[in-house]
Amino acid sequence: MKIEKKDILDIESLPAEEIELILDTADSLKEISTRPIKKVPTLRGKTIVHFFHESSTRTRTSFEIAAKRLSADTVSISASTSSIVKGETLADTVRNLEAMNPDAIIIRHSAAGAPHMLARLVRSSVINAGDGMHAHPTQALLDMMTVREKKGRLHGLRVAIIGDIAHSRVARSNTVGFLKMGAHVILAGPPTMIPQGIEVLGAPVTYYVEEAIKNADVIIMLRIQKERQQPFLFPSEREYASYYGLTTENLSAARDDVLIMHPGPINRGVEIAPEVADGPYSVILDQVANGVAIRMALLYLLLGGPR
C-alpha cells in the first residue's frame, strides 16, 4: 500500500480512505517503538531533511525519531542555523536543498503556504509540519489516531475544540479531519478568536465554553499562542482562564468517558487547569506517543513500501 501523492500539505487534500489508511498503518507501526531495538530497515538509504523555520520541540523530535526508527538518514536545519540569517530566501534555500537530492523535506514555517510554495519547487516529497495559522496535518492525524484508539471509532463522536481558533492551524486541520471522518465538531472561544467565515468548514461555533463541553466525547484545548497574538484579544490570562479555560468544574458537563487533548505546549492554569491536564481523562501524552507512529506511517507510505 502506498499513497499516490508526492506531498502531505493539508488535511483537505486527503480523502477519508487515505486518512483511514494512514491511521491503520500508524496502528501497526506503533509497536516498533516498544521493542528493545526500535529500528526497522524500511527506509534505509533514504535521506530526509527536517527544515524547521519556526521553533518546535515535540513535532521536530517526533519526526526525527520516526525517520530514524525507519532507518532513514536525517539532516536537521533550523532558521537560526541556516542561510536564512544571511538573507537567503526560502525559495533559494529550498532549491539548494533539492540539489542534494533528499527523498523528503519536512517543513515547519511561520508563513502560511510556505510548504505549498516549496512543494512546487522540488521533486522530493514535502510534509507540512505546521505552516503559520494554516495547517498542521500530522497533528490532526495523530489526534484522530488517539481518539480512534481510545474510542474505537471516530464516526458520530462529539468533538469540542476550544480556545484561540483564529490563530490555530491545529484547529483548522482537526476540524476538517474529524468532520471528514464523520465526527461532529463544535468550536468555542471568545469572538475575538473566532475567524471570519469558519462555519464554512462545517462546524458550528459558540462563544460559551459550557455549550461546547456539554456531552462532549473529546475536548481539544488550544494553546493561547503568545507568539502569534495581536493586541486586544482578551484582557488578561486570569479572565481568560475563568471564562474559557478547562477546569474540573466545567468539565463535569462532558461525557463520563471524555478525552482531554491538547497539542502542546500547554499553558498550565490558562487554557487548562493543571489538575485537568494531569487528570484521569487527559490523553495528552498518548498524543505525543502516537505522533511518532503517525509520522512513521506517513514516511513509510510516501517513501517506502513495495514499488
Place this chain on the structure above:
Amino acid sequence: MKQTLIKGGRVLDPETGIDGVMDILIERGRIAEIGNEKSKIQNPKSKIIDASGKLITPGLIDIHTHLREPGHEYKETVESGCLAAAHGGFTAICCMPNTEPVNDNQSVTDYILRKANMAAGVRVYPVGAISRGLRGESLAEYGEMKAAGVVAVSDDGNPVMNAQLMRRALEYAKGFGLLVISHCEDRNLTANGAMNEGVTATRLGLAGIPNAAETVMVARDIALCELTDAPLHIAHVSAEGSVRLIRDAKARGLQLTAETAPHYFSLTEEAVMSYDTNAKVHPPLRTDRDRDAVRQGLRDGTIDVIASDHAPHSSVEKDLEFDAAANGLIGMETSLPLSLKLVEMGLLSLKDLIAKMSTNPARIVKLNYVGLKRGNPADLTIIDLEKKFTVDANTFCSKSRNTPFNGWELKGKAVMTVVGGKIVFDDR
C-alpha cells in the same frame, strides 16, 4: 507645414459628444480639424493614417501608477513605465510619490520630469507627497512642488493616519488648487493582514484585512472633505461599503471623486487561493459582493475613474512566502482590455468607459486640455475593439512581470498611441 490626417476611424469623445466616422487633421502637434469625409479636410501632402474599422478616443490617462524611479529602477524606470503606458494606450500618466527619495520636494519632481522628457513618450504628471517622507508627521512643500509640476498630492501606499494632518493637507492644498488623493486605510485594522478577511483567508490561514480598514477611512475623509470644502479623490476603491459612502457623499454635493482599478472589478479573493503572490495587492482583492458593488459604482457614476494602480515588483519582492511578499500588481498594459469587458458585459457604454479612462481623469487632475477639441494637443488613442490576444507578461514593456492576468484571453486593445501629434506606439 507638417500635417497628419487620421482617416476613417470611429471617433468617440465623451467631452464633445462626438460619435461617428470622422477624419482628424493634426497640425503642429495639435488638432486642427475634425470632420466627416465630405468636409474640407483633404490635403494631399499630409501623412495619412488609415484608421478605418478602429475606434479613436481622446488619449487615455492613467492617474494612478508607480514608476519606481528614483530609487527602485530595477522594478521600473520612468522610461520603461512610459513605454508600458504607450503600449497600453495611455497618452498621460500620473506617478505616485513613494519613490526613494520620496517625491516630497521640487528637486525630485524636477528629476522625474527630466527623465520623462528624455523618455519622450507619454506625458508624465507627478503626484507629490502629502507628508514629508510619507511619514504622516508634517506637510510637504506643496507650493514648490506645484510650481515644479505636480498635479496632486498623495501619500499613496501609506494612509494619513493622523486626521488633523489630513485636514490641514486638504486645506493647504486647496490654496494651491491641488487635488488630494487619499489612500484610505486604517493601519490598526489592517494590522498584519495579508489578504481580504473572510472565508478564503480563514481557509488559507492568512491574517485578514477587513473591509472596515478601508471604509472607516473613507468615512473619515468624507467628513474632512466636508469640513474643509476641498477637493478629495479616493484612490483604489475596493469595498462595497466605500462605494456606498461615496455615493451618499456625492449626492450631498461634496467635491469628491473616486477611482477603482481593473483588478477590483475583474477578480475576487479567490485569485489568492494557491497563495499566488501576484494577486497580493493593497487594498486586497475582496469578495463577489464587493466586486459587484464596484461594478455598480462604475455604472451609476459613483466611481469616476478607472486607474491601474500599476505597481511593479520584481521576483525579489514576489517570489517569497505570501506573508513576506510585497503588495501590488502591474496594470498599464492590461487596463484597457480588462475595462472593455465591462462594455461587453453591458455594464458601461463605450462612451462612459472612455470618460472614466480619459476625460474624467483629465478634469480631476485639472489638465488644461480635455477631449478632442480643435486647438487641443493631439493626444489620442486608436483602439481595435475586435483584436483578440492572450496576455503574456513576458512581452510586457514594463520591467516587471507581477500580473495575475497572465494567460487571460482578452478582446480589444490599443493599436496606436499619439501624444502631441507624435506616434509613440504603433501596432496596427
